[in-house]
Amino acid sequence: KRNHNQQVDKMNVLSDLAASFAHEIRNPMTVARGFMQILKQPDISEDKRNLYTSMVVEEIDKAQSIVNDYLAFAKPQLEAIELVDAKALIQQALQSIEPYAKLCRVEVETELEDKMIISANKEKFVQCMVHLFKNGIEAMPGGGRLRIIGTVQSRSVCIDIIDHGVGMTPEEIRRLGTPFYSTRDKGTGLGMMVTFRVIQTIRGKIDVTSEVGKGTCFSLMIPTLHTTSYH
Numbered sequence: 001k002r003n004h005n006q007q008v009d010k011m012n013v014l015s016d017l018a019a020s021f022a023h024e025i026r027n028p029m030t031v032a033r034g035f036m037q038i039l040k041q042p043d044i045s046e047d048k049r050n051l052y053t054s055m056v057v058e059e060i061d062k063a064q065s066i067v068n069d070y071l072a073f074a075k076p077q078l079e080a081i082e083l084v085d086a087k088a089l090i091q092q093a094l095q096s097i098e099p100y101a102k103l104c105r106v107e108v109e110t111e112l113e114d115k116m117i118i119s120a121n122k123e124k125f126v127q128c129m130v131h132l133f134k135n136g137i138e139a140m141p142g143g144g145r146l147r148i149i150g151t152v153q154s155r156s157v158c159i160d161i162i163d164h165g166v167g168m169t170p171e172e173i174r175r176l177g178t179p180f181y182s183t184r185d186k187g188t189g190l191g192m193m194v195t196f197r198v199i200q201t202i203r204g205k206i207d208v209t210s211e212v213g214k215g216t217c218f219s220l221m222i223p224t225l226h227t228t229s230y231h
């Protein structure tokens with residue numbers, strides 16, 4: 001009975017989400033379509049053409065990330081879970097976010113222990129890290145320092161992502177992970193939803209400490225697999 005109810009709940013969440021998802025994807029498509037229509041005009045200047053073309057690309061990228069995030073949320077069980085070193089995956093995520101960090105004048109500092117072994121899906125874990133790093137960077141519009149600390153404890157791998165950015169009120173923290181909740185122009189409001197979901201599927205948990213004007217710390221605790229000291 002309980003199982004059945006949980007199943008129904010999940011179906012409701014997914015279909016509600018599909019409805020708002022359809023709505024959200026329509027916005028960038030409408031905007032891109034508008035720009036394309038302008039681009040069709042023969043007398044448009046070179047500058048405007050370049051500007052509108054890059055705006056079309058931006059809107060298409062946005063639609064694409066909404067699709068990616070939705071799929072990551074809807075089908076986490078279909079992905080291969082394997083033993084991975086979170087350190088290597090964090091470094092991989094950092095590599096892809098580095099140009100963006102530079103652009104935003106954010107310096108990234110890492111302290112990562114070796115052998116942060118967890119079981120996870122590689123791509124999904126990297127995707128979560130990128131979301132969290134990107135959020136930290138975007139919380140510091142004037143630039144700053146993002147710290148990423150990874151430690152191995154007796155039963156879990158701990159990952160702290162610390163920014164000194166705008167911070168959040170308790171109400172804003174509460175809304176984190178709600179589909180399409182975003183305070184950003186270019187945000188999809190799906191990053192945290194996906195991140196909570198993926199970390200939950202590997203039985204990890206996420207704590208958020210934040211203070212307005214001071215910054216935010218996301219603390220992830222993910223069960224580790226230890227082979228030592230049990231016999």
Ligand code: ADP
Pocket residue numbers: 131135136139163165166167168176177181182183184186187188189190191192193216
């Ligand atoms: P998006 O980044 O697309 O807006 P997210 O789900 O990743 O979507 O984040 C939702 C909202 O949570 C953000 O728009 C922002 O208001 C808030 N948020 C997330 N991370 C942070 C952070 N590190 N500092 C301050 N606010 C944050």
